[in-house]
Amino acid sequence: MQTNLADFIRNTPDGEEADAILRKCVHCGFCTATCPTYQLLGDELDGPRGRIYLIKQMVEGAPVTRSTQLHLDRCLTCRSCESTCPSGVQYGRLVEIGRKHVEAQVPRPASQRILRRFLASFVPNSALFSPAMRIGQHVRPLLPRKLRDKVPARQRQLEWPSTTHNRKMLLLAGCVQPSMLPNINIATARVFDALGIELVVAPDAGCCGAIRLHLGYHDEALDDIRRNIDAWWPYVEGGAEAIVMNASGCGATVKEYGHLLRHDPNYAEKAARISELTLDVAEILPNFEAELAALTRRRAVHTVAFHPPCTLQHGQQIRGKVEHLLNSLGIEVRLPADSHLCCGSAGTYSLTQPALSYKLRDQKLDSLYALEPQMIVSANVGCISHLQSGTSVPVAHWIQLVEHLLFG
Known part of the structure; x- marks a missing residue:
């Protein structure tokens, strides 16, 4: 993909990185087949290739609109497209550059500014978040369902x-x-x-x-x-x-x-x-497979469905290790047919894009139910909490299952 950067970003670190990433894209469209939001919405601009075009137009100086911001907001940053891309396009880094510059050029509605500022100030601050979570857990049965979904039982x-x-x-x-x-x-x-x-x-x-x-x-x-x-x-x-x-x-x-x-x-x-x-x-733990197997005491759980988070399989490119380790400890691990797709959690996405987030969650749970597991395991706190909010099947981190096998 040929580029002609505008003056505002030319010869800057963001410009140089965006230019290098854009030039790798060959417009093949393989990424759209594994993009959750494209599958839900069917809009080219809600898939990686369309968003890449929007970012290209922006860095070349085209007017940036609220529509551009909306399409970038809808991206889960799941990076499934990176696993699919035959050209090695680092889409995750590109979309962060795009979002940063769109944010500087397009004013948000007041309601969005307040929500995003609140999330950025409250969630990462454990001095505020922890006591609020404790209070929420105490009064959890009284909370509205949408808020209760965000407060796991104590x-x-x-x-x-x-x-x-x-x-x-x-x-x-x-x-x-x-x-x-x-x-x-x-x-x-x-x-x-x-x-x-x-x-x-x-x-x-x-x-x-x-x-x-x-x-x-x-x-x-x-x-x-x-x-x-x-x-x-x-x-x-x-x-x-x-x-x-x-x-x-x-x-x-x-x-x-x-x-x-x-x-x-x-x-x-x-x-x-x-x-x-x-x-x-x-x-780390696969290096201790033999030691863990020797320490295993019991297997009250025999069959689990594994939801590999996007940040594990696409962000870190770690695949198969959890499944292999649990198998070595006597657990049958089943992967859903859509295991490469996001569950809709994606950090604060379930709060900023709730409709899309819950559709993705329900689709993921349907595919996990089909496996008839005793429990669902994952590897990220956001995914675990998000999935548990929609099911009575126990959802936990896979390391908690390993701990249970060791200590009962």
Whole structure:
């Protein structure tokens, strides 16, 4: 694809990156076949190829309209198109550039500005989010259904392991996971403890930056990223082996730290190192398959349906590892026919685009029900909460199933 960048973006980091990505696109349209919003809406501009054209027009100086903003807003950033693309177009990076510049040129209606500002200020701030979640869980039966869907039932918390080990890895607790679904982090720590590895949570680390980044608050997202690097760096220098991610959305973002701060002279080198150290749980535990199999005590659950989050299979390009590990522990793992498609959670998407989000959720649940599982497992807190809001079938993180196999 030939490009002719406009003056406002020519010779800028965003312009150079957008130009390189656009030039890889050959208009083949394979991406439309795996785009959830195109399948729902049937509009070329609500598929990757159409959005690429809109971004191309923008960076070449064409007028940017509210329609352009709407089509980019509807994108889930699931990156399924990247897995399909034969030319290696990095659509996820391109759409973030497009959104950032559209945001600067097209004023939003007041209602949208208020909602997005609220989400960017409230959700990543655990000092605000955690007490609000606790209150919501106490009064959950009284909440309207739409709000109740966003408030998971309170869990009886497991105990965090107290043993100290020589082998240490960092764990990102996350901004919403500790209050929404705390047992994901605790189960992760318990499994690693059983393998002789201590997981350490840096107290000053917080939101990975994804929420503000995807909402268009780019500079604030970079501040989140720098804060995490500062919080982790003493542990990195102290010999932490890895930075463990059990929320695939966070993992996909942290692995981009090196790219996002590549032009920051104070953080570029550190950010690249952080990205190198970052591993999803599914990249670590297969190395301990034999040890886990020996520790397995019982299998009250025999058959599960696995929903691989987009941020795992498309964002991080991790496929098959969870299924193989669970199979080795005696669990039959079934994948739905549309396992490559998004469930509609996509961070704050279910709040900014609720109609599309719930249609995608219901479609995904129908395909999961067809597998007749005892439970549904996934690998990202947002997907788990979103799917659970629409079903009585238990939905959990797959690491919680592993913990259950080990400890009963």
